Amino acid sequence: MRARLGFLGVNAALALLAALTLFPLAWMISASLMAPGEANNYPPPLLPTSATLENYRVLFAEHGLVRQVFNSLLISLFATLLSLAFNLSAGYAFAKLRFWGRERIFRLLLGALVIPAQITMMPLFFMLKRMGLVNTTPGVLVPWLASVVGIYLVREYARSIPDELLEAARMDGAGEGRIFLKVVLPLLKPIMVTLAVLAFMLSWNDFMWPLVVLTDREMQTLPVALATLSREHVQDVELMMAGAVITVLPVLLIFFALQRYYMQGLLAGSVKG
Amino acid sequence: MGREGEVASELLGAFERENPGLRVRVEQLPFTAAHEKLLTAYAGDATPDIAQMGNTWLPEFVALDAVVPLDDRLRASAQVDLADFDPGIVATNVIEGRQYGVPWYVDTRVLFYRRDLLAQAGFDAPPRDWDEWLRMQVAVKQRVGPDRYAVLLPLNEYEQLVALWLQQGEPLLRDGNRFGNFRSAGFAHALEFYLSMFERHLAPPVTNNDVANVWNEFARGYFSFFITGPWQIGELKRRLPPELQSSWMTAPLPGPHGPGASSAGGCSLAIFRRSTRMDAAWKLVEFLSRPAVQQEFYRLSGNLPARRSAWAAPALAHDPYARAFRDQLDRVRPIPQVPEWERIATELRLVMEMVVRGDIPKARVAQEMDARADLILEKRRWMLERRAHR
Amino acid sequence: MKPRQAAWLFVAPALLAIAVFFVVPVAAALVMSGTDFDIYALADLRNVRFIWLDNYLQLLQRPLFWQALLNTLFFVVVGVPLSVAVSLVAALLLNSPLALFKGFHRTALFVPVVATLAAVAVTWRFLLHTRYGLLNYGLSxxxxxxxxxxxxxxxxxxxxMLLSVWKNFGYNMIILLAGLQAIPGEQYEAARLDGAGPLAVLRHITIPALGPMLLMVSILTMAAHFQLFAEPYMMTQGGPAQRTVTVLYLMYEEGFKWWSLGTGSAVAFVLFLFMFGFTVLQVTVSRRWGTA
Incomplete structure (x- = not known):
């Protein structure tokens, strides 16, 4: 009897928690399909009386949101590629190659994690302005070049590569670049996927830096454009919900497809400190 | 900006047809963020060729050397004649003797009111001075009960209080705009009147965000008076139900003793220094200054033309709602022509919100505001002094 | 190429990027916080004055600064324990041997973490609407x-805070779940044989075993909470009555709305000091209690 109660309690609590958690997202989708003005009623409707894609049409046709979808995709793809290029090589070197001050430099990098990145925003803005990079795609990408967490993730993973393998390759006369490309990278594939998923999602969801550095609407990313739109269209709930769905959909799809890699990155990355 | 942006795209079709080589890209900005966004654009080297700019913002962009003077172009132009504009408005575009903007539309704040609710309270004409206005508000409030109010003074806007202060005929900043002038008799007078409307529960202590839909609430009689600009004429015509269309009207802003002044606002067109297409930008200024185009703009957006000859259009000349504005435009005063004003006014808004919510006592407002204004103006004083020594 | 030189070639791009776009700006921010760098200075660098600590001193005299600090501390002091508590409950439920559909539930509870903040903030703004919001409908x-x-x-x-807990508890839940799964089953078995109830097990076995992990999770959560910005930017713009102006929001307004980059940098350093101080405090306190 007692076991039965426990079973019911645990599962009811879980189901309730999951329902509460999913509800806002479900409502977002539902409201995005409502006719304009429909959501502002009492009692508030849960489902559209007749679902319509009109809001999506308005967003793309009248507000030209295609442009921002494109911007976001471009920026996140570049951020992913840059993150891979910079962090894979550095993480591997920190794990497997010997050079002067390796441990000391790495400790310094970890120590820098306590400094919130927002401190750099104002000087960085001024620097980029001097370089003519404000309001450009390279300007938004600057923070994604290399990251301490990224280097850390790769380093942790790369440490499991047996030294004998690298030595054997060196014996065969392979250069370091060739070893990295032909021997190391294939072994790093899982962490590459993790890193790519993390970089794509984080850069897609990033808000403050794009808000600061992309001043022109034509250059904005989806989250920033959504913020701007929602200030102009406070009353158009259904339209904003359509915008919200478009904004979250890509990250959610990637997450569902590559969840395993994402979780591994999360667990490995959080053990820092 | 706001609706103007959406409407401007419609106007520009004609411009593009006349000038086949030119394409105009309009960037709309929400009005509340427009000033911020233009400054950001300046800081981020992303200024457009031409912008519609609040008259109050122009000094800032001149100080930053972000916009170019238009005197030479104006002299050479066959199309734009500044004599055809309201002198009070033209003056807001002159900084240190040079003309930086061409007024596009004018904006001042007048009283919008519910005729029917006022009549039910026993008044058949709008108020002319503060005392009368207050009496009407009290009468209205008595009729509508505790859940509705007489007047809307949104806590996230400072324009209403500033307009009341301008009516006092005092400068808002003193000593050549070097210091705040909040410890003046005029500000005390305006503040007292403004706050009394909250103290007597004639005005709800809310922001526009809380009201959500001003038109619905005006229709519901949540308030009977509000102080706002000309774009609301079009909005109210479009959004109020037909049975209420004869129930609202506009009136000049009541002053302390008879019809009072209001702020000289509006937007001007300015050309940015970074523009690489200044000639084309000027062509657009000329196009938008045409009386016919200004009339069309009025028809589309409800914004009042800056150009006087545009007012001859029947749609405007016979519009009863526009009359109060025409009348008010003869009694407008400019707000201080310094870049820091925007920030000082924002501080004023924040302090007022705190006073109304009871966070700071009203007796401290003048001192507090002067302290904040003086701090904000410190850099300006230093720069002026340095220039004087050179 | 020798391995040693190659090593430098491998790390140089990353180190260079971090140096140029992180280390230099941090140092520059420190200098900037000692100047009156503003929009006039963006136009012409001759308009900059070095004013040493004046930005910091002026901040101390500004009610808004204290308000922002208070708002942020409130969000941290109440929000972090709340968030970690919800994460722990969720993790315990998921770890229970009785739970069904664990994979599904884990994913469902985690989804808000990956959802774009801007999008969910707009959604919540409508869910929280006084008259038409579903939350008030539910309450009524x-x-x-x-x-x-x-x-x-x-x-x-x-x-x-409600939005923030909803959005973030899944993150810590996953970490704590991993911690729970690492607790050896014999410990539970032994406790059960001693006749300990579920609450006693939680208090004497689970929590102590999770100790280091709870500390780490709360430090990470705290750092994130100190950096609250997008939610007030999207939902309240710092209002009403500036009750949602956070330190970072103040920095944004000073730096990128009013273009007082000097003051903004000073605000950023104050934020850093607070984050650092709280982390040290947390580590010291938990050392004293012997949980870490």
């Missing part, structure tokens, strides 16, 4: 009177 059907979530100075920050 339980007999509560409607709350003006985002318009009432007292409720705005709790409303943002």
């Amino acid at each position: 059907s339980l007999g509560f009177s409607p709350i003006d979530w985002l318009g009432n100075p007292r409720w705005a920050m709790p409303a943002i």
Whole structure:
């Protein structure tokens, strides 16, 4: 009897928690399909009386949101590629190659994690302005070049590569670049996927830096454009919900497809400190 | 900006047809963020060729050397004649003797009111001075009960209080705009009147965000008076139900003793220094200054033309709602022509919100505001002094 | 090429990027916080004055600064324990041997973490609407009177906290779940044989075993909470009555709205000091209690 109660309690609590958690997202989708003005009623409707894609049409046709979808995709793809290029090589070197001050430099990098990145925003803005990079795609990408967490993730993973393998390759006369490309990278594939998923999602969801550095609407990313739109269209709930769905959909799809890699990155990355 | 942006795209079709080589890209900005966004654009080297700019913002962009003077172009132009504009408005575009903007539309704040609710309270004409206005508000409030109010003074806007202060005929900043002038008799007078409307529960202590839909609430009689600009004429015509269309009207802003002044606002067109297409930008200024185009703009957006000859259009000349504005435009005063004003006014808004919510006592407002204004103006004083020594 | 030189070639791009775009700006920010760098200085660098600590001193005299600090501390001090507690409960439920559909539930509870903040903030703004929001509708059907979530100075920050807990608890849940799974089953078995109830097990076995992990999770959560910005930017713009102006929001307004980059940098350093101080405090306290 007692076991039965426990079973019911645990599962009811879980189901309730999951329902509460999913509800806002479900409502977002539902409201995005409502006719304009429909959501502002009492009692508030849960489902559209007749679902319509009109809001999506308005967003793309009248507000030209295609442009921002494109911007976001471009920026996140570049951020992913840059993150891979910079962090894979550095993480591997920190794990497997010997050079002067390796441990000391790495400790310094970890120590820098306590400094919130927002401190750099104002000087960085001024620097980029001097370089003519404000309001450009390279300007938004600057923070994604290399990251301490990224280097850390790769380093942790790369440490499991047996030294004998690298030595054997060196014996065969392979250069370091060739070893990295032909021997190391294939072994790093899982962490590459993790890193790519993390970089794509984080850069897609990033808000403050794009808000600061992309001043022109034509250059904005989806989250920033959504913020701007929602200030102009406070009353158009259904339209904003359509915008919200478009904004979250890509990250959610990637997450569902590559969840395993994402979780591994999360667990490995959080053990820092 | 706001609706103007959406409407401007419609106007520009004609411009593009006349000038086949030119394409105009309009960037709309929400009005509340427009000033911020233009400054950001300046800081981020992303200024457009031409912008519609609040008259109050122009000094800032001149100080930053972000916009170019238009005197030479104006002299050479066959199309734009500044004599055809309201002198009070033209003056807001002159900084240190040079003309930086061409007024596009004018904006001042007048009283919008519910005729029917006022009549039910026993008044058949709008108020002319503060005392009368207050009496009407009290009468209205008595009729509508505790859940509705007489007047809307949104806590996230400072324009209403500033307009009341301008009516006092005092400068808002003193000593050549070097210091705040909040410890003046005029500000005390305006503040007292403004706050009394909250103290007597004639005005709800809310922001526009809380009201959500001003038109619905005006229709519901949540308030009977509000102080706002000309774009609301079009909005109210479009959004109020037909049975209420004869129930609202506009009136000049009541002053302390008879019809009072209001702020000289509006937007001007300015050309940015970074523009690489200044000639084309000027062509657009000329196009938008045409009386016919200004009339069309009025028809589309409800914004009042800056150009006087545009007012001859029947749609405007016979519009009863526009009359109060025409009348008010003869009694407008400019707000201080310094870049820091925007920030000082924002501080004023924040302090007022705190006073109304009871966070700071009203007796401290003048001192507090002067302290904040003086701090904000410190850099300006230093720069002026340095220039004087050179 | 020798391995040693190659090593430098491998790390140089990353180190260079970090040096140029992180280390240099941090140092520059420190210098900037000692100047009156503003929009005039962006136009012409001759308009900069070195004013040493004046920005910091002026901040101390500004009510808004204290308000921002207070708002942020409130969000941290109430929000972090709340968030970690919800994460722990969720992790315990998921770890229970009785739970069904664990994979599904884990994913469902985690989804808000990956959802774009801007999108969910807009959604929540409508869910929290006084008249048409589903939250108030739900409350009213339980007999509560409607709350003006985002318009009432007292409720705005709790409303943002609600969103924040919803959005973030899944992250810590996953970490704590991994910690729970690492606790050897024999410990539970032994406790059960001693006749300990579920609460006693939680207190004497689970929590102590999770100790280091709870500390780490709360430090990470705290750092994130100190950096609250997008939620107030999207939902309240710092209002009502500036009750949702956070330190970072103040920095944004100073730096990128009013272009007082000097003051903004000073605010950023104050934020850093607070984050650092709280982390040290937390580590010291938990050392003393012997949980870490």
